[in-house]
Amino acid sequence: MAEIERESMEYDVVIVGAGPAGLSAAIRLKQLDADLNVVVLEKGSEVGAHILSGAVLDPCGLDALIPDWKEKGAPISVEVSRDNFYVLGEAGKVRIPNWPMPPLMSNHGKYIVSMGNVCRWMAEQAEALGVEVFPGMACSQLVYGESGEVTGVVAGEMGLSSDGTPGPNYEPGMELHGKYVLLGEGVRGSLSKEVMARYDLSNGHCPQKFGLGMKEIWEIDPAKHKEGTVTHTMGWPLGKNAGGGSFIYHLDNNQVYVGFVVHLNYQNPHLYPYMEFQRFKHHPMVAELLKGGKRVAYGARAISEGGWQSIPKVVAPGVALLGCSAGLVNVPRIKGNHNAMLSGKAAAEAAYEAIKAGRSGDELSAYETELRDGPVGKDLNQVRNVKPMWSRWGMIPSLVLGGFDMWTNNLFGLSLFGTLKHGKSDAAATGEASKFPKIDYPKPDGVLSFDRLTNVSFSFTNHEESQPAHLKLKDPSIPISVNLPKYAEPAQRYCPAGVYEVIEADDGPRFQINFQNCVHCKTCDVKDPSQNINWTTPQGGDGPNYPNM
Incomplete structure (x- = not known):
């Protein structure tokens, strides 16, 4: 595709991803200099369409960026009023009191929010300052300069046929060039992964660790709804099979967020994270809450969990990593949005100073220093x-x-x-199937628990089927020749959207990729034990269309 000619546009700063990190960077840049040309490129069909988070928001990041966010009508109104923490058994529960927990674990003064709606509001604030925000613009390639620095991205390529060649409605997209490119793609972003590999940014740091977060929105009986209540659990049903836990957040309008996180360093390849989530809802405490209610949305997302030890070097020539692209989630607090905002603000300030000094295409070392020595570093260091x-x-x-x-x-x-080190990567932690027992999961009842494909329809996911599959196998033979006999091909189970199947055919098993189901969680890119799956961006606008996640 190198021979394709593309038009180009010049900006001061190009930002990839309209999440809390990217939008914070855009807003801060325009606050510092209204004349800077700033563009934000978002692969979702609209801002917020691909945003999935718990979320209990620590407003410290927003306080630093837009101190008068309340007066400006931010969709942040449900303050946490009650904070519960339980260890579950199969039929019972034990509450862990709040008083032994360090102050940083308290959720009082925090807010239950839809981060999708918060990002929609932030995009309005950015546009009011003059930022250009383009949804439906997937960034598929980085553009490099003569000295190897990042100088821009290719965005908006559309209409490729399934074999990767230009189709009848092909649009080559554009090159958007910037003095600096800021990557706020979220967890395991494809461009961020390329940057980390090209410049060896993880050298000297622990491997990143991940979890898989799955979430449903439920409308429940008003008599059971307790606005502002936050509940977290550990224990059943995972037990010793995996680390993880749940969250149940009562927002407004008789809705609750019901979520479940499975740490992806589990060993037993027979584990089925999605079915662990569905089984969790049958615990008496949860089942009673949801009885008579209805699920209205579903989604899933990988979560960076490595914290302080796993933050790579976040700058390279012409480019910087923001938010979850750098892995800034505070795992015990189950929060990362505040750090995403603070990282975007810090990167913007470093880029502004560099541009003011006439620089471009170099390393924003001031951002690296601020990230590690400032509030983000302090937040992550104390829970490392x-x-x-x-x-x-x-x-x-x-x-x-x-x-x-x-x-x-x-x-x-x-x-x-x-400072304790992390061990092997989550992919390498996967054990051989013959060494672990199979796990028998109850069939979903269609009332509290649901099969994957039914639930995926509640993520409102859509992909144009004629395009190339965005889930690329480095070696197409490995799923059947290696992963199936050695690991019982865990892609059939770890994917929360039913993308991967092993089909029994007359001539033997066949590996099938249903990329149309993909909710862009990136779990396959993380957990595949052979590291054979490479997640890339589909054409712009495709993927989930989350309403209030």
Whole structure:
């Protein structure tokens, strides 16, 4: 495709991704200099269409960016009024009191929000400042300069045929050039992955760790609805099979967010994260809450969980990584949106100073320093050992030791454990199928629990079927020749959208990719034990169309 000629447009800063990080960067740039030319490119059909988050929002990031967000009508109104934490057994529960938890774990003063709606509002604020925001513009390639620096992106390529050649309605897209390119693609973004590999940005840092977060929105019986209530659980149904837990957030309009997170470093390849989520809803506590209600939306997303140890170098010539592209989620707090906003603000300030000084295409080292030494670094540093403790010693020891470690960090700024390292990657953690028991999952009842394909219809996902599959196999033989005999081909189970199937045909098993179902969670890119699946962007506008996630 190198011979294709594309028109180009010149900007001061090109931002990929209209999430909280990218939009914060755009807003801050225009606050600093109204004359800067700033563009935000979003692959979703509209801003917010691909945003999925819990979410209980710590407003500190927004406070720093737009202090008068309340007066400006931000869709942030449901303040947390009650904070519950339970360890579940199959039929019962034990509440963990709030008083032993360090102050950073408190959700009071935080807000239950739809981050999709928050981002829609932020895009309005950005556009009011003069930012150009283009949804439906997937960024499929990076553009490099003569010295190897990133100088822009290719966006808006449409109409490729299934074999990858231009079809009758082919549009080549455009090259958008910038003095700096800021990548706010979210977890495991394809351009961010390319940048990290090309410039070896993870060298000297722990491998990134991930979880799979699945979420449903339910409308429930008004008598059971308690606006502002936040509940988190650990334990059943995962037990010792995997780390993870749940969240149940009561927002307004008699709606609740019901979510479930499975840490992707699990060993047993027979584990089926989606069915663990469905089974969780049959716990008496959850089933009673949802009884008489109805599910109105579903979605899934990988979550970066490596924290402090796994943050790569976030700058390279001409480019910087923002938000979840850099892995800024605080795992014990189950929050990352505030850090995404703060990272976008910090990157914008570094880019503004560089442009003001006449620079372009170099490393924004001031951003790297601010990210690690400023509020984001402080937020992540004090909880840095919680995730590796959980991975090494399991749920109960990590609760006790992790709580102790957070207290010493909070009170004295030190840890008796130092900085624990993460082990192998989540893909490498996958064990051989013959060494682990199969797990029997109950069939969904269609009332509280649902099959994957039915639920995917509630993500309002759509992909143009004539385009090339955006899920690329490095070696098409590996799923059947390696993953099936060795790992029972776990892609059949770890994908929360039913994209991957092993079909029994007359001439033997065949691996099928139903890319039309893909909700862009990136789990396959993370968990495939052979690291054979490469997630790339489909054409612009395709994918889920989340309403209030």
